[in-house]
Amino acid sequence: xxxxxxxxxxxxxxxxxxxxxxxxxxxxxxxxxxxxxxxxxxxxxxxxxxxxxxxxxxxxxxxxxxxxxxxxxxxxxxxxxxxxxxxxxxxxxxxxxxxxxxxxxxxxxxxxxxxxxxxxxxxxxxxxxxxxxxxxxxxxxxxxxxxxxxxxxxxxxxxxxxxxxxxxxxxxxxxxxxxxxxxxxxxxxxxxxxxxxxxxxxxxxxxxxxxxxxxxxxxxxxxxxxxxxxxxxxxxxxxxxxxxxxxxxxxxxxxxxxxxxxxxxxxxxxxxxxxxxxxxxxxxxxxxxxxxxxxxxxxxxxxxxxxxxxxxxxxxxxxxxxxxxxxxxxxxxxxxxxxxxxxxxxxxxxxxxxxxxxxxxxxxxxxxxxxxxxxxxxxxxxxxxxxxxxxxxxxxxxxxxxxxxxxxxx
Numbered sequence: 001x002x003x004x005x006x007x008x009x010x011x012x013x014x015x016x017x018x019x020x021x022x023x024x025x026x027x028x029x030x031x032x033x034x035x036x037x038x039x040x041x042x043x044x045x046x047x048x049x050x051x052x053x054x055x056x057x058x059x060x061x062x063x064x065x066x067x068x069x070x071x072x073x074x075x076x077x078x079x080x081x082x083x084x085x086x087x088x089x090x091x092x093x094x095x096x097x098x099x100x101x102x103x104x105x106x107x108x109x110x111x112x113x114x115x116x117x118x119x120x121x122x123x124x125x126x127x128x129x130x131x132x133x134x135x136x137x138x139x140x141x142x143x144x145x146x147x148x149x150x151x152x153x154x155x156x157x158x159x160x161x162x163x164x165x166x167x168x169x170x171x172x173x174x175x176x177x178x179x180x181x182x183x184x185x186x187x188x189x190x191x192x193x194x195x196x197x198x199x200x201x202x203x204x205x206x207x208x209x210x211x212x213x214x215x216x217x218x219x220x221x222x223x224x225x226x227x228x229x230x231x232x233x234x235x236x237x238x239x240x241x242x243x244x245x246x247x248x249x250x251x252x253x254x255x256x257x258x259x260x261x262x263x264x265x266x267x268x269x270x271x272x273x274x275x276x277x278x279x280x281x282x283x284x285x286x287x288x289x290x291x292x293x294x295x296x297x298x299x300x301x302x303x304x305x306x307x308x309x310x311x312x313x314x315x316x317x318x319x320x321x322x323x324x325x326x327x328x329x330x331x332x333x334x335x336x337x338x339x340x341x342x343x344x345x346x347x348x349x350x351x352x353x354x355x356x357x358x359x360x361x362x363x364x365x366x367x368x369x370x371x372x373x374x375x376x377x378x379x380x381x382x383x384x385x386x387x388x389x390x391x392x393x394x395x396x397x398x399x400x401x402x403x404x405x406x407x408x409x410x
Contacts, residue, residue: 012133015190019126020145022086022185025178026119027149028156029093032171033112034236035157039167040096044105054105058113059350065117066350070343072118073125078339079189082122086182088115090175097167117350121343128331128338129192137276143324144269151262192338213340217333220386221326222348227379228322229352230359231292231315234376235261237357238369239312242299246369249305257312264316272321282391285325289383292318296377300370322383323349329390 033040041051065085072081092115095108127142153174160170236258244254268288275284295314302308330345331338356376363372 011188012130012190014188015126016130016134016138018185018188019123019130019190020142022082022119022123022182023127023142023145024149025086025182026089026116026123027146027151028153028174028178029089029149030116031150031153032157032174033093033096035154036161036167036170039161040105043100043167044102046102046105054109056354057106058109058116059353061110061113062117062120063347063350065114065119066121066343066346067117068114069118069121070340073122073339073343077191078122078125078129079186079191081118082126082189083183083186085115085118085122086186087179089119090179090182094168094171094175097171117346120349121346124327124342124346125339126189126191128327128342130190131328132192132331132335132338133190137273137281137328139324139328140269140272140276140321143320144266144272147262147266147269147320151259151266154259154262213334213337213344215344218330218341218344220389221330221333221345224322224383224386224389225326225345225348226352226355227376227383228319228326229349230356231296231319231352231376231380232323233353233356234360234373235312235315235319238360238364242369242373243305243308247302247305247308249308253305257309260309261312261316264313265320268317268320269324272324275321276325280391281325281329282387284321285390286384286387288318288321289380289387290318292322293377293381294318296373296380300373300377319380322380325390333389 037051037055040046046054069078069081089112092108092112096105096112099105099108123142124139127139131138156174157170159165160167239257239261240254243249243257244251272284275287291314295311295316295318298311298314299308300311302311327342327345330341334341359375360369360372363369363375
């Protein structure tokens with residue numbers, strides 16, 4: 001192979017590695033924020049009544065950031081958006097750690113939320129365009145990097161809490177390492193090219209950031225995204241309380257389910273692309289949905305904490321494949337407007353996150369927490385109704401039919 005022929009392959013591999021680094025860094029940053037919320041509350045003297053307002057503002061502003069990114073990428077490539085919003089996220093994290101007045105917390109969290117929306121949208125835009133260039137499923141690998149970052153970030157946050165370190169002392173060394181790494185890696189980001197005309201699906205015309213997104217056609221995927229994040233937020237917000245208060249575990253054991261959930265999500269995503277290539281996106285999403293539904297059912301009927309732990313383990317393996325494949329399906333459905341489709345779909349990530357925690361908490365207080373676990377179970381299982389949204393077009397990257405040009409990138 002000549003040098004000129006090998007260059008595109010090397011460029012794609014470098015782009016894939018640099019984007020995986022961005023997903024990894026974002027996993028660390030987000031975990032550092034959400035796992036130290038009690039410390040943030042204490043540092044700023046935020047009351048229990050006011051805390052939900054601060055917490056809700058972050059995903060709401062992230063939705064605004066995602067919508068803004070849809071319009072921004074019509075003028076600049078997604079790589080440029082990602083190159084600059086990722087440092088803003090990390091600096092906003094430092095801002096949260098450095099202040100001592102309520103308004104400072106509000107500003108820092110607001111900037112964090114807006115930047116995270118742009119970051120999530122632009123990362124997945126680049127991931128979908130790289131997947132198209134590769135001609136096979138690679139999107140789950142990027143989300144596996146995010147999960148790994150989340151595990152490391154949560155572990156670092158635990159170290160900071162265990163040693164009673166201030167937020168600034170905990171965050172500063174991590175940001176000092178990750179921020180220059182991400183800036184250096186950003187030089188290798190690869191922006192996607194327009195989908196070939198013959199790949200045009202139901203929305204045609206234009207380039208990857210143009211064309212038309214018909215919301216009626218995107219809606220099934222939006223619902224699936226919301227359902228998945230309702231399930232995810234249920235685990236992240238209620239697993240510890242459920243294990244301790246309902247299943248009678250110790251306080252120490254109650255911290256384990258979410259860690260188990262994150263580890264199993266990482267494992268599922270690490271091998272998920274192989275499953276998509278072998279069996280197709282529809283089969284993988286259906287299997288993940290059934291496993292996640294079974295996980296909620298086990299949690300709801302568990303007689304004790306160890307059976308409950310099994311349920312949360314199943315949830316990690318089940319839910320982990322749904323979100324990445326939903327982004328991938330949106331990119332295939334609107335090949336000439338994949339950036340816009342990803343940005344709009346990403347909003348429903350935050351919708352699910354906003355709805356999930358208060359939904360389960362309200363039902364638990366008014367009814368029972370066992371019964372409340374059945375609600376996200378039913379919602380997640382509704383993904384089976386929309387499974388065909390991952391098919392036909394989805395076979396392009398997963399089922400071995402109608403594949404686009406494949407690049408041998410190893």
